[in-house]
Structures are given as C-alpha cells and as structure tokens.
Amino acid sequence: MTRSGQEYLASLRDGREVWLDGERVQDVTRHAAFRNTAASIARLYDLAHDSEYTQRLTVGGVHRAFAVPRSYEDLLARRTAYKVWAESSFGFLGRTPDCMAGGAAGFAAVPNLFTTDTFDGADNVLAWHRRLAEGDLYPTLTLTNPQTDRTRAACEQEEDDLVVRVVAEKDGGVVVRGAKMIGTAGVFGNEVIVGTIEPLAPQDVEQALCFSLPVGTPGLKFVSRTSYEGRARSVFDNPLSSRFDENDALLVCEDVFVPWERVLTYRNVDTTFRMWWQTPAYVNFVHQSATRFWTKLEFLTGIAILLTKANNTYQLPQVTQVIGGLMGKVAQAKAFVLAAEASYEEVDGGRGGVMPGREISLAQRIMAGELYPQAVQDIKLLAGGGIIQLPASAEDLLHPELGPLVRKYIRSPGHGAEDRIKLLKLAWDALGSEFAGRHEQYERFYHGAPHIYLMQQVWEGNTDSCESLARACLDGYSLGEETADR
Structure with missing residues (x-):
C-alpha cells in the first residue's frame, strides 16, 4: 500500500545529517529552507495514496514506476503516472520518487547482470527493489564523482578518499569513505544509492562498488547548496522556488558501514558501470x-x-x-x-x-x-x-x-x-x-x-x-x- 503524505514526512525525521550555512538542520520537514518542498513531495504521495489519480499512479498496491513493464500498454500507463506527478510541480521537481523507482525496476528486470566472479548481488538487487516498492520508499541517487583532477583515475587522485571507496572489509559488510556530488533531492529521500555512472579505470577496483543505505545512516553527511526556498520572500513573490526547490547536496561518507545485503556491486569495474547502461x-x-x-x-x-x-x-x-x-x-x-x-x-x-x-x-x-x-x-x-x-x-x-x-x-x-x-x-x-x-x-x-x-x-x-x-x-x-x- 502506498504511503500518505504525512507518513512520508514522518519518515524524514530519522536523525539524518544535513548541513546548510554552517549549521546542522535538525528537521527538514520544519526548517525554512526545506519544509515547503518537503510538503510538495508529500502531496505527490497523497495523490498516489488517496485521490482521483490513485488508479493512474498505482498498480498492485505500489507506484507504477516500481513495476517492471511487460507491454507497450504498460509503458503508456507508466508515462501517465509520470505525467500526473510532473504536472503537480509544473516540471520543476526533477528527481521525484518515481525517478529512481524506475531505475530500481530496471535493475530488477535483469538481476543476472549483478552476478559476477567478484560478488553476487542478484538477490540483493531483487530484495532492494522489493523493499522500496512495498515500503513506498523514496530512493535518491548520487552517481557523480567530485570534479577534482579529471586527467587521473579515481584511485590516482591527490588524496585517496576524494571518491567513495572501500577502506575496510568486515564479516558483516564493508566500510566506505569519500564523496559524491550533485545529490539532487538527497535530503528528501529515504534511501540513497551510491554508485558510478561514469566509466572507471581498470585499476579503480576499490571505487568499483554500488550500494544503497537509509539516508539517516550514521556517517552519511549531506552538505546542501544555497536554498532558494530559504531565500524566498513568500509564495506570492517566489511561487516556484518557495515550493519546488528540490535541492542539491554533496554527499560525504565518513567511514560508513555498509552491510553486505545492501551492496549491489563490489570490486568489479565493468559491472559497476554496466548496471546503468545494460539494464533498462x-x-x-x-x-x-x-x-x-x-x-x-x-x-x-x-x-x-x-x-x-x-x-x-x-x-x-x-x-x-x-x-x-x-x-x-x-x-x-x-x-x-x-x-x-x-x-x-x-x-x-x-x-x-x-x-x-x-x-x-x-x-x-x-x-x-x-x-x-x-x-x-x-x-x-x-x-x-x-x-x-x-x-x-x-x-x-x-x-x-x-x-x-x-x-x-x-x-x-x-x-x-x-x-x-x-x-x-x-x-x-x-x-x-x-x-x-x-x-x-x-x-x-x-x-x-x-x-x-x-x-x-x-x-x-x-x-x-x-x-x-x-x-x-x-x-x-x-x-x-x-x-x-x-
């Protein structure tokens, strides 16, 4: 069953570490820089949960974006759902929950791609997709490496923790350290998938992984850009920026523990790249x-x-x-x-x-x-x-x-x-x-x-x-x- 807007807002009060203007934000649902946009996203959940659009937005009790389309008609139905949510923000909220939901459905369509000689993530991918869909969670993503020295491989930067990499391996999972940029809407999500959509060099084995964690996981730090919502005078004066500023943030991982069941790819440069391009x-x-x-x-x-x-x-x-x-x-x-x-x-x-x-x-x-x-x-x-x-x-x-x-x-x-x-x-x-x-x-x-x-x-x-x-x-x-x- 899909969540209500109030249930979504309640899920954001999880102790997540969000920073803006040198201060830690205690609650994104109440802070002047984020609360209106959070409310706009909550309205999307209400549209799916109980409104005249519910049947267009859901199928089998989950949002249509999570469903793997089996026919041309399914694609049309999914686009109809996308259109309803897009019109709600007049197209200014880009990374709404249906964006990465569609990505998760794409992974679930080809789980065998995640079975490699270094790690078998097929079951993890299917479980992750099921958890997101059944919980009606908001998955966000950070896939871009910081713009440091683009002439060098990720593992050859001046410091070894500029790009997210594994720094330790334990029985229950791995410890990661480093950063990803342009985490659009990351502060409003429930889970964040951390990966690399750009090709890695063959030697970037320690950076070759993809995982998904709850946004409130200890060690995850979101450093927000300027909030246009926070600077808005009123809805009358700033009708778009006051309500639809989905924000972009730098994601910093400070020795974050990632359980094995949360890992999708590991120490495989090829699969960590192909998972985005050779699945839907x-x-x-x-x-x-x-x-x-x-x-x-x-x-x-x-x-x-x-x-x-x-x-x-x-x-x-x-x-x-x-x-x-x-x-x-x-x-x-x-x-x-x-x-x-x-x-x-x-x-x-x-x-x-x-x-x-x-x-x-x-x-x-x-x-x-x-x-x-x-x-x-x-x-x-x-x-x-x-x-x-x-x-x-x-x-x-x-x-x-x-x-x-x-x-x-x-x-x-x-x-x-x-x-x-x-x-x-x-x-x-x-x-x-x-x-x-x-x-x-x-x-x-x-x-x-x-x-x-x-x-x-x-x-x-x-x-x-x-x-x-x-x-x-x-x-x-x-x-x-x-x-x-x-």
Whole structure:
C-alpha cells in the first residue's frame, strides 16, 4: 500500500545529517529552507495514496514506476503516472520518487547482470527493489564523482578518499569513505544509492562498488547548496522556488558501514558501470525525465501566452510566430516520449519485460539540453522589461501609501496590478531568478556533458543504416553514365 503524505514526512525525521550555512538542520520537514518542498513531495504521495489519480499512479498496491513493464500498454500507463506527478510541480521537481523507482525496476528486470566472479548481488538487487516498492520508499541517487583532477583515475587522485571507496572489509559488510556530488533531492529521500555512472579505470577496483543505505545512516553527511526556498520572500513573490526547490547536496561518507545485503556491486569495474547502461535503468530515467521535460515546456509556453496576452501583444504576427516556435518545441518534447514508447524493445529476450527504445531515449538528451535554453531565451524576449521592474514584495501592494501607486502604474488594460504582478513574479522565478538559473544549467547537464552523450549517440545509434543509404546512392551511378533523354 502506498504511503500518505504525512507518513512520508514522518519518515524524514530519522536523525539524518544535513548541513546548510554552517549549521546542522535538525528537521527538514520544519526548517525554512526545506519544509515547503518537503510538503510538495508529500502531496505527490497523497495523490498516489488517496485521490482521483490513485488508479493512474498505482498498480498492485505500489507506484507504477516500481513495476517492471511487460507491454507497450504498460509503458503508456507508466508515462501517465509520470505525467500526473510532473504536472503537480509544473516540471520543476526533477528527481521525484518515481525517478529512481524506475531505475530500481530496471535493475530488477535483469538481476543476472549483478552476478559476477567478484560478488553476487542478484538477490540483493531483487530484495532492494522489493523493499522500496512495498515500503513506498523514496530512493535518491548520487552517481557523480567530485570534479577534482579529471586527467587521473579515481584511485590516482591527490588524496585517496576524494571518491567513495572501500577502506575496510568486515564479516558483516564493508566500510566506505569519500564523496559524491550533485545529490539532487538527497535530503528528501529515504534511501540513497551510491554508485558510478561514469566509466572507471581498470585499476579503480576499490571505487568499483554500488550500494544503497537509509539516508539517516550514521556517517552519511549531506552538505546542501544555497536554498532558494530559504531565500524566498513568500509564495506570492517566489511561487516556484518557495515550493519546488528540490535541492542539491554533496554527499560525504565518513567511514560508513555498509552491510553486505545492501551492496549491489563490489570490486568489479565493468559491472559497476554496466548496471546503468545494460539494464533498462538509465532508459527508465529518461522516460521519467522526458515526460517531466515535456510538461515543463508546456508550462513555460503557457507563461509566454499569458505574458503576451497581458501585454496585449499576443495577436501581433511577430509574437504569434514566437509562440508558434514554442509550441513546436513542446511538440518535439512530446514526440520523443511517444516515439521512445512506440519503439520499445524487449529486455533480456522478453524475460525482463520491455523498455522504451534506447536510440530515441538517448537522443532525447541532445534535444532537451539544446531546447531548454532556447525556450527560456524566447520567453525572456517576449516578456521585455516588465519582469525587471517589479515591486520588491507583496508588502508594497498592501501598504496604505505605496499600494495605490503600485496599482496605478503596474497594470495593463484588462489586467489589474495584483494579477499582473503575480504573473510577472511567476515569470521571473521561472526565467530570471537564481532558482531559474540553476534550472537552465540543470537541464543543460541533466544527462551529463554533451561531449559524452553525443559520442554515445554514435555508439548506440544505427550508423550502419545511415551509411548504407548514402552508399546505395553512390553505387547507383558511375562515371560517364548519361542521363536519359537529355
């Protein structure tokens, strides 16, 4: 049975070690930097637990993201669930519980991959997936090594604990030390999976492991970036950042004990990398993120339409053209999701169900990283200076002396000052605030650096068919051949 929002919030009061601005946060559900976002995530759980969307979000008593899809219809049902949650945050919560839930289902679809000559993690993977699904837990992930010296292997850095590695082996498990970066939403999760999605060098045996632990495990330390929620003046002034700041944190492991049953891969460079790419896990990530991205572009395009209507420019041909371009971007984002589903592939000969088509899924990363900055730029141009010249806060509207002045000068025909300011503050939070800047950078690098995913597209794509088609044309004529009926 899925959890209620209150049950989710209660699960976060587990003594987890979260640091912000040099102070330890005692309770993320009550702290001003985290409480509203925690409440927004709790609302997702309520939607699944008991609402008009429950049947769309769950199957067999668990969230659909945890279920291994067995057919094309299952993929469509899972995407419908993704869409409901994405719309709840207008696409601004990226690593919601359904993200890594889909990854866990991807591992469970091919458990034999985790059986190696160094460690057999197959049973652990299945037990982990079952524990997450049946407990309706929020799994988060930290997979990126700190940006230290990228010219050296993980084991060859200046200090031997810069990257998470095993420092001791015991009868009941291993002790790990080191760090991982960009733990998005880690402070809001129940479990954190620590692994490496980037390739390791053959000598990185001590760094070649993947494990999952409760976020409150002793020795796990989350060092939070600036909280945009904490800096928000009010929901009226900062409608997005005050409620949907999923946060990013540096994860530091200080001699953390990991029981063997929590280990998924161990001392195997190849499997620690392949678990993301040769199971449906990563493609499942893309299915969730592509659905969210499509939703986010719909929302931004909606802001553009509202802005131009408020400015009485919506009917101008040059403005209509820009809106048309934005609608085209929304259609592209949608098309990638539908095409990936339609080109679905069997997993492990059908024994592991099905997954969205790999080639289209990986290509979505290229489209999204390029499209998002373009869309933001287009809407900024439509917005003009209105999103800059805004009252500092809602208090100006309520002030007996300033209120009448603001209401007189910041309005447009058919749009009173309060409604106009409300819209412009929403637009600024989405397009120009520090929160918005984080999202633009986030979407650019959501799936990694371009120099990596562009090369991978060549490896994964069907370059032979492209080459063959061009070769067929070349082979269809020769030197000296005359055209018919010159």
